Amino acid sequence: MKSAEEIFEILKIEFSDSILELDKDTPTESIISVDPLQIHQISKFLRENPGLQFDSLMCLSGVDDANGNKIKNADGDDVFENGTMSVYYNLHSIPLKHKITLKVTTPRTNPKIESVESIWKCANWHEREAFDLLGIYFLNHPDLRRILMPYDWDEFTTEVSRYPLRKDYKNPEFYQGMKVPY
Amino acid sequence: MTIKTEQMVLNMGPQHPSTHGVLRLELEIEGELVKKVTPHLGYLHRCFEKHAEAMQYNQVVPYTDRLDYLAAIGNNFGYALAVEKLLGIEVPERVEYIRVIMAELQRIASHLVAIGSNGADIGALTPFLYLFRDREYILNIIEETCGARMLYNYIWIGGLSHDIHPDFIRKTKEFCNYFKPTIVELDNLLSYNKIFIERTANIGVLPVDTAINFGASGPTLRGSGIKFDLRKDDPYSIYDRFNFEIPTGKGLMGTIGDCWDRYYVRIREMEQSLKIIEQAIDNIPNGDVQSAIPKRIKPPKGTVYKRIENPRGELGYFIISDGTVNPFRVKVRAPSFVNLEVLGELCKGYLVADVIAILGSIDIVLGEVDR
Numbered sequence: 001m002k003s004a005e006e007i008f009e010i011l012k013i014e015f016s017d018s019i020l021e022l023d024k025d026t027p028t029e030s031i032i033s034v035d036p037l038q039i040h041q042i043s044k045f046l047r048e049n050p051g052l053q054f055d056s057l058m059c060l061s062g063v064d065d066a067n068g069n070k071i072k073n074a075d076g077d078d079v080f081e082n083g084t085m086s087v088y089y090n091l092h093s094i095p096l097k098h099k100i101t102l103k104v105t106t107p108r109t110n111p112k113i114e115s116v117e118s119i120w121k122c123a124n125w126h127e128r129e130a131f132d133l134l135g136i137y138f139l140n141h142p143d144l145r146r147i148l149m150p151y152d153w154d155e156f157t158t159e160v161s162r163y164p165l166r167k168d169y170k171n172p173e174f175y176q177g178m179k180v181p182y
Numbered sequence: 183m184t185i186k187t188e189q190m191v192l193n194m195g196p197q198h199p200s201t202h203g204v205l206r207l208e209l210e211i212e213g214e215l216v217k218k219v220t221p222h223l224g225y226l227h228r229c230f231e232k233h234a235e236a237m238q239y240n241q242v243v244p245y246t247d248r249l250d251y252l253a254a255i256g257n258n259f260g261y262a263l264a265v266e267k268l269l270g271i272e273v274p275e276r277v278e279y280i281r282v283i284m285a286e287l288q289r290i291a292s293h294l295v296a297i298g299s300n301g302a303d304i305g306a307l308t309p310f311l312y313l314f315r316d317r318e319y320i321l322n323i324i325e326e327t328c329g330a331r332m333l334y335n336y337i338w339i340g341g342l343s344h345d346i347h348p349d350f351i352r353k354t355k356e357f358c359n360y361f362k363p364t365i366v367e368l369d370n371l372l373s374y375n376k377i378f379i380e381r382t383a384n385i386g387v388l389p390v391d392t393a394i395n396f397g398a399s400g401p402t403l404r405g406s407g408i409k410f411d412l413r414k415d416d417p418y419s420i421y422d423r424f425n426f427e428i429p430t431g432k433g434l435m436g437t438i439g440d441c442w443d444r445y446y447v448r449i450r451e452m453e454q455s456l457k458i459i460e461q462a463i464d465n466i467p468n469g470d471v472q473s474a475i476p477k478r479i480k481p482p483k484g485t486v487y488k489r490i491e492n493p494r495g496e497l498g499y500f501i502i503s504d505g506t507v508n509p510f511r512v513k514v515r516a517p518s519f520v521n522l523e524v525l526g527e528l529c530k531g532y533l534v535a536d537v538i539a540i541l542g543s544i545d546i547v548l549g550e551v552d553r
């Protein structure tokens with residue numbers, strides 16, 4: 001059983017040339033921030049290292065950080081400019097009983113993160129959900145489609161109404177000829 | 183003579199009695215053999231997570247009821263624990279005891295539906311009716327205390343909505359005495375029934391490493407033979423005070439991790455739940471169940487991931503607080519959502535009729551799959 005600090009030290013030695021940060025300020029859980037294009041490599045290490053053995057991905061959550069400048073777009077809707085999106089990975093090791101939270105942050109425009117589907121299969125649907133609701137693209141994901149929203153949602157929506165969990169989301173006027181705001 | 187074969191696509195659902203809700207499975211079949219299963223979800227999507235961002239923390243509780251509507255107490259419980267961890271508050275002993283008893287009663291009620299509908303799906307309709315009779319008993323006990331039969335809104339952040347009914351302890355004890363022989367009856371009626379065993383043993387075998395990799399939890403994981411229960415392995419509330427065992431699949435009727443094992447784990451779990459209730463029911467301390475409820479819920483900035491063992495598996499709430507009265511982000515790690523993903527692996531190479539037995543043994547609730 002290792003604490004977040006110990007795991008962070010191990011990662012720092014193993015991935016000395018990458019950007020890793022430990023956020024201990026949050027009162028509840030320490031979070032390790034990693035680079036979105038290295039998450040696959042780091043996850044693989046976390047799972048396969050005999051001293052860590054993170055064999056289960058408890059949860060993967062996409063979050064819109066709602067930072068950046070609020071501006072008006074061409075249609076007069078409030079949107080965020082230059083903000084970021086984050087994905088949190090809650091990992092757990094069944095044999096060693098320790099937990100850790102990883103976080104990756106990616107720019108709001110064109111958000112791209114490496115998929116961890118090949119490491120933990122359960123990431124498949126979680127990543128599809130983050131793509132569906134927040135529009136985060138997962139590189140090397142085998143089947144990145146919408147999962148909860150209708151498959152044809154894109155055809156009826158504009159830029160601001162494509163991804164519902166974004167903080168600047170606005171309901172589309174119509175979906176398949178049905179009026180959406182009630 | 184060669185017979186020409188070709189793959190065929192068969193749609194099962196969204197309106198199908200054995201998908202337990204609105205789930206569409208796209209089956210690619212060759213004759214009767216299933217080659218590939220593609221689940222299509224979202225028919226019941228009601229934007230819980232988006233709604234939660236617009237609500238205050240305490241207003242989210244009734245919405246959580248509607249996730250896993252067969253185990254609503256568990257949903258309330260997990261959410262309350264997560265927000266309490268953010269707030270850093272302790273709840274009175276009396277509240278802890280009542281929460282545990284309620285959650286275990288709910289676990290039995292939920293497993294009764296799971297077992298009953300698993301049987302009913304593959305043709306055993308009689309046990310289904312017996313089990314719903316017993317479930318009614320539990321629902322009546324809970325109804326007397328909190329006024330609702332399915333969507334309770336009972337466990338609040340920092341306390342409970344009502345104190346227990348004066349008859350609660352007597353009736354719960356009565357239920358425990360009534361229910362023990364019923365489990366034996368159920369074993370004779372369904373578990374050791376030759377036809378039921380033929381339909382479920384050696385079907386849908388889930389190896390333990392696949393189960394862990396796919397994130398399966400609850401009876402689906404334990405059916406594969408691993409002792410992993412969050413009540414023991416990551417204890418929350420006061421579960422570390424009780425003495426109970428974790429039943430696992432042993433492959434008594436076939437292979438470890440088959441449908442029968444998953445089914446049988448649920449039955450043995452009900453016995454353990456009774457054991458917990460019996461240990462807790464006599465020790466409920468006196469006190470006020472609403473004394474710790476905060477007047478204004480405004481947690482400090484932070485993130486929390488809290489998970490509990492719901493009847494269907496690991497129910498996790500990932501909550502981000504930005505220091506205001508509304509949650510910034512609430513993500514539900516629903517056990518059914520994750521368990522359903524393994525269905526594609528389980529069904530490969532079995533018959534179309536087995537898909538129904540396998541789906542029943544995973545026991546999904548579409549309310550929490552689609553959220």
